[in-house]
Amino acid sequence: MGTQANGERVAIVGVGIYPHGRHPGVSASAMATDAIRQALTDAGVEWGEIDFAAGGCVLTGEEPDSLVGALGLTGVPFTNVRNACATGGAALLSATSALRTGHGELAVVVGYDKHGRGAFNLPPAQFGLDDWYGEQGMMLTPQFFAMKIQRYMHDHGISDSTLAKVAVKAYSNGSRTPSALRRTPMTEEQVASSRMISPPLTQYMFCSPDEGAVAVVLATERKAATLGVKPAYVRGIGLRTRSYGSLEVFSPSVPIAQTDSPTVPAARAAFAMAGLEPSDVAVAQLQDGEAGAEVMGMAETGLCKHGEQEALIQSGATEIGGSLPINTDGGMIAHGEPVGANGLRQVREIALQLRGDGGERQVPGEPEVGFTQVYGAPGVAACTVLATS
């Protein structure tokens, strides 16, 4: 265990990913162990040097701290995190805070999951609802997100073509990303004419549930300087649950007086902690469980104003060569959604982009500031701001 590091800055110094896809016969913990070993190798450190760990797995019921049984019983403190779509962000917050408050110099954060085919199949009672809500066919996230973007398009002038272009970009970027599930480029026509799931969203505008794992190694600034890796500093993290009046999934009624999505205060908190502005961001990863989420997230995070997405997306600004590249690894639409891994996949991608290790999908111009955002049921959001200095 190293010396006290109170208040010291924390950086990502290693990343690992178990490819996202369908892996029958591979256990969730085997994927997680593999991702952790990759991240340790990337950082040039060993499991025995790790002072703190945090991990999340939402759907399989596994206890992340049981991974020590595969990695080595070093006695390391290991916090289990379960925070739905915000699991990765919450685990990152836990480990970052631990290093900042003197719990050592190196930490591992891991997120992993196995999600069966098809839409979520959630019992109403898990979200404080009675059975009738599910019985009459309302316990469906795709249905809700379709209604949310439908209203948003009406209010802010977003076209069907723009939704399709978000998905086209995802498949194009996914084709350049080895860890992605869907790696075949699609045309706007193919996306728009695929099966209508819930208007305005077609089949290929949705992500596909699957399996995967992501791990990162964190180090204090002092330790990072000894490792020979270009660090990506965790400059800001913001987590929020919903406020009264935000339009959220699984709501039999919503107030007429609407308030912001939890993404808005989470992003604001992350930027405030970082001392940076949305205009400083050179590359971003946003929640894109369906194409509409990415469109709304762009404005909710402050990366643009409401309504500006139409021109930005139509002009290609959010593509890898554009002025505001978003979801450079193909996002959830290309990677699917192993819930526990999702937020950390975004963080990994930003760390690679800031290092210049994005390969075929590297954003030009040596990006210095990156941003991530996840959002999900029943109204949680987690945002991070990462930077090269």
Next chain:
Amino acid sequence: MSSTTEAEAGRRPIAEGLFTWPDEEPRLIGSRCTACGEIAFPRKGACLRCTSTDLEERLLGTRGTLWTWTVQGFRPKASFGLPEDEEFVPYGVGYVELPGETRVEARLTESDPARLAIGMEMGLVIVPLWNDGEAEIVTYAFAPTKEED
């Protein structure tokens, strides 16, 4: 009395306490916070806006406008109540804004995207869902109140 007629007709609400039943003109049963006036559906035990637990029953208005909508195009999984042997038919879903009250999520009687639009006028109706062998299960829904041109 209509109540006898409805009962004899073998119709049963999907859950108690969602809408007045039997009733010639059913109303959704919500709650109103006596402290801050906030209205919600279905009836709540505490006000999610101001946290007061002093709530009164409020029968909601039956007319409103379509605030947003979609269509459920595929058969939902397990928690869905439609018996396995009954054919799935896509249904509309939306939030209907009841003026001065709240926005209620409900099934819509219309499922043709070409005949649904934000802002259209809607009215409360009670619709059949399925037959459970003993009774026809019914729930609340909203229907367009003006004929399309």
